[in-house]
Amino acid sequence: MVKGTEYEERGSIGFVSLIATVAAVGGLLFGYDTAVISGAIRFIQLKFTLGNFMVGWAVACLIIGATIGTGFAGKISDLYGRKKALILAAILFTLGSVFSGLATNFTWFVIARIIGGLGIGISSVQSPLYIAEIAPAKIRGRLVSLNQLAVVTGIFAVYFLDLGIASRGNLVWNVSTGWRWMLGFGVLPGVLFFILLLLVPESPRWLQLKGREQEAFNILKRIHGESQAQIELKTIKPSSNNGYGLLKQLFKPGLRHALLIGVVLAVLQQVTGINAIMYYAPEIFKHTGAGQNSSLVETVWVGIINLIFTIVSLWLIDKLGRKFLLLAGTAMMTISLLVIGYAFHAGTAGSWVLIFILLYVASFAVSMGPIVWLVIAEIFPNRVRGTASSIASVALWLADYVVSQTFPVLLNSVGVALTFWIFGILSAFAFFFTLKAVPETKGKSLEEIEHMWSRS
Structure with a gap:
């Protein structure tokens, strides 16, 4: 027979895992909407007769919306709660999917993608933040990373969706109709996310910040059990008693260091090239000589590897720690990007490019x-x-925009080889920045991490 305390502990982990899984559906929307364009962009280009710059804009307009949504996400969640911010994200994403699939001209398409981007920006900040605020310290890395698993699951699924839809008709059908189905299917995960969010509680840390201590305690009790919930609440109180901090506090010693780490890592995540590959994978593989169908199949392999190694990361992140995985991953990313650049430079692009792109994606995913x-x-x-998460995330999305907008232009100006070498140099910088500046936070509560900055 299971003892009461054991049952209580098991039930609490199940409850918090369920909440985290629901919140992580926001990552599924993120992955779907950012990757669906990779299979649709060629048909959209032909439909609206777009040049290289406008192709970049067709991809990057989503990111403009995401950047704006990210900028407001912190303020919205601080005023109305993490849960309500996520509900708003689900609504905006669903509207964006509907209207982008129905677009009759390029302006309508761009507006619809920006609306969807607003939802993606909000969820990209709030899903991991919400999970971090409800997760026990010992499994926080794993639970927050469920959001990234959902992102790559969305990417993985949409590659198959794009391939399946594109295979149902010829080029003429895809230009007129196929891309609409690719974008419009996003309604399904958007509605699912909205419904599931109605069933989860608010963040206990946000409730405590609002002075709703009893509600915060009730949720903490379901997560930790009564005795541990009392300990958690006592730990949370001191950092909540002063209410919301002013923006200028982020530029004081200690927190300034935290903000620097958050912003620089956010930018480096994008400028090391991952979304250039995710958005333009079929176009990259066509540079190796692959045909349209072959390039889409090779893109599916990118999604498979991304998914598998994100799962590996979930298993390792609370065992080996954040810093170790960042160092190992950025080192392998650097090597892979330099080899890819050399393969294109030497004219030996082909299977070597596919192998090292997959190695790069695996390293990034971990x-x-x-x-x-x-x-x-x-x-x-x-x-x-x-507020601070919004600032770092705005930096991330702005970097994503720059990469997405300039990548097609770079490919056609400086060439594929030099483009990948630039990404490789930036990956090397990410390695050294992590080595010198990023602390280990494995196993520490959010409040222990806060105290770490006050001592620096």
């Missing part, structure tokens, strides 16, 4: 992919977490 979002969600104090 390290920069999940860990940057985790670090952004956990390194800031309770009273400024919403």
Whole structure:
């Protein structure tokens, strides 16, 4: 017979895991909407007769919306709660999917993608932040990284969706109709996310910041059990008693260091090239000589590897720690990108490019992919977490925009080889920045991490 305390502990982990899984559906929307364009972009280009710059804009307009949504996400969640912010994200994403699939001209398409981007921006900040605020310290890395697993699951699924839809008709059908189905299917995960969010509680740390102590305690009790919930609440109180922090507090010694780490890691996650590959994978593989169908199949392999190694990261992140995985991952990313650049430079592109792109994606999936979002969600104090996470995430999305907008132009100006070498140099910088500046946060509560900055 299971003892009461054992049952209580098991039930609490199940409860918090369920909540984290629901919140992570926001990552599924993120992955779907950012990757669906990779299979649709060629048909959209032909439909609306777009040049290289406008192709970049067709991809990057989503990121403009995401950047704006990210900028407001912290303020929205601080005022109305993490849960309500996520509900708003689900609504915006669903509307964006509907209208982008129905677009009759390029302007309508761009507006619809920006609306969807607003939802993606909000969920990209709030999903990991919400999970971090409800998760026990010993499994926080794993639970927050469920969001990244959902992101890559969305990417993985959409590659098959794009391939399946594109295979149902010829080029003429895909230009007129196929891409609409690719974008419009996003309604399904958007509605699912909205419904599931109605069933989860608010963040106990946000409730405590609002002075709703009893509600916070009730949720903590379901997560930790009564005795541990009392300990957690006593730990949370001191960092919540002063209410919300002013923005200027982030630029004081200690927190300034935390903000620097969050912003720089956020930028490095993007400028090391991952979304250039995710958005433009079929176009990259066509540079190796692959045909349209072959390039889409090879893109599916990118999704498979991304998914598998994100799962590996979930298993390792609370065992080996954030810093170790960042160092190992960025080292392998650097090597892979330099080899890819050399293969294109030497004219030997082909299977070698596929192998090292997959190695690069695996390295990213174990390290920069999940860990940057985790670090952004956990390194800031309770009273400024919403605002600080938004600042770091705005930096991430702006970097994503720059990469997405310039990548097609770079490919056609400086060439594929030099483009990948640039990404390789930036990956090397990410390695050394992690080595010198990023602390280990494995196993520490959010409040212990906050105290770490006050001592620096």
